[in-house]
Amino acid sequence: MTNRPDLPPEIARRRTFAIISHPDAGKTTLTEKFLLFGGAIQMAGQVRAKGEARRTRSDFMQMEKDRGISVSASAMSFDFASQKGSLRFNLVDTPGHSDFSEDTYRTLTAVDAAVMVIDGAKGVESQTQKLFEVCRLRDLPILTFCNKMDRESRDTFEIIDEIQENLAIDVTPASWPIGVGRDFIGCYDILRDQLDLMDRADRNTVAESIQINGMDDPQWEEHVPPHLLEQFREEIEMARELLPPLDPKAVLEGTMTPIWFGSAINSFGVRELMEGIGAFGPEPQPQAAEPRQILPEEKKVTGFVFKVQANMDPKHRDRVAFVRMASGHFTRGQKLTHVRTKKPMAISNPVLFLASDRELADEAWAGDIIGIPNHGQLRIGDTLTEGEMLQVRGIPSFAPELLQGVRAGDPMKAKHLEKALMQFAEEGAAKVFKPTFGSGFIVGVVGPLQFEVLASRIELEYGLPVRFEPSQFTSARWVSGEKDAVEKFAAANKQHIGEDSDGDVVYLTRLQWDIDRVARDYPEIALTATKEMM
Ligand code: GDP
Secondary structure, eight states, X not given: OOSOTTSOHHHHTEEEEEEEEOTTSXXXXXXXXXXXXXXXXXXXXXXXXXXGGGGSSOHHHHHHHHHOOXXXXXXXXXXXXXXXXXXXXXXXXXXXXXSOOHHHHHHHTTOSEEEEEEETTTBSOHHHHHHHHHHHHTTOOEEEEEEOTTSOOOOHHHHHHHHHHHHOOEEEESEEEESOGGGOOEEEETTTTEEEEOOSSOTTSOOEEEEOOSTTOTHHHHHSOHHHHHHHHHHHHHHHHHSOOOOHHHHHHTSEEEEEEOBGGGTBSXXXXXXXXXXXXXXXXXXXXXXXXXXTTOSSOEEEEEEEEEOSSTTSOOEEEEEEEEESEEETTOEEEETTTTEEEEOOSOEEEETTEEEEOSEEETTOEXXXXXXXXXXXXXXXXXXXOOEEOOOEEEOOSEEEEEEESSGGGHHHHHHHHHHHHHHTSOEEEEESSSSSEEEEESSTHHHHHHHHHHHHHHOOOEEEEEOSOOEEEEEEEOHHHHHHHHHHTGGGEEEXXXXXXXXXXXXXXXXXXXXXXXXXXXXXXXXXXX
């Protein structure tokens, strides 16, 4: 079951991953089938209508609404009885809307692998490509699911070529489709020498699997019509010649992706993919930190905050910090040290997001995601330990690409607005800058849709109608350097200076020319487009 028999079994059986895909490729459907096979829900729901609006928040939350399944935003845990033993899957949600967001990036810092879903008719689409690039930055192992094989799809070699070319990753087939579109009858499971036949009549039944003994097994003729069989035999022979065999080490390093073919809506190929996650999606991995790396099997508990969600319950101003456990065995009530403030914190109400319900977490192991309700102490990038001063690395904050001024509809409510903005800034939903000159705030985001989401959330959650308006600035850069140099620079450039929500100095401008000029005139300071969150 594991490449790491030395790990404690509870850690070795954990698989923490995200699903990346272009909208409409089938992420939601696949998630639902995961839950179905995981025994977390009894019956998958029906296809639903949807629009762009549903993508603005979490896909999981929307599933809750649309399908009446009780799931929770951001993370879901469920067990899967794999052939090699029981696995605990922690599936982490990546925001579904199409603006690339930091949120997505940070979510991917909390997982050990990603499942990439592509539509068999469309291949690698723009959003898949972007998300893949983010995974590549961290060398995340990627398992590919080519969905919608029940419909007219592209030629199998063409799909594989496209992935290899566009994403620069080796592709090895874990299964091979037999027939296309209406003629698609199922797949040959290459890894297990098995013929899996799809049941089109009942979308919730698992396909019939027939154990085969090599390509010469007489059972082929029994189950596959001659014209399909002939073509399939040719293809599989070509695949063996042209495509690399599965190399688990290369998968782990993120240079090779195994691909499964299937149809999520017909529950077909899903179980095989889940087995694949068990076999090749790695167990909890070491976590980069300062001054040393954290290993999952360490006895002492460590974890880090990768996401903060405010106002999950609009009646309470509470926030939930999502914490990825990096090591050890956590038990409820345990006191952990909040490294940034060096203060102890008793974690008495941790939440585990089981697909069937949201429950108090009595325990959690390295690899798990827990939610910690708090009043704002926990911020993105924070590390929790049993006392050692460790700081998890690699959770960046990006300079926003779009800036706008913001005003409360009612000028008397400016203080309220400030509070709301700070809350969203800490949640990571936007950057908020307070210019030294003038009144008001400047809000920065990565994608334009985020302004709309913010405006509607401020109105909904704080009862505060707001207006976004063009800002005189279009770029923000963090200023770093020796304290004296930064102060001197700030004093000489007051009309360009502001502070972010952490009190760090930013340089605001309209012109790249200004940024270049600063680099030339002030060699002792640096303007940066990212900062590490501490
Ligand atoms: P998401 O946007 O990636 O979450 O995609 P959804 O899971 O919502 O699926 C998008 C659409 O494709 C829905 O109408 C699904 O019913 C449909 N769909 C998903 N999987 C399949 C499949 O295997 N075959 C077919 N024909 N349609 C599918």
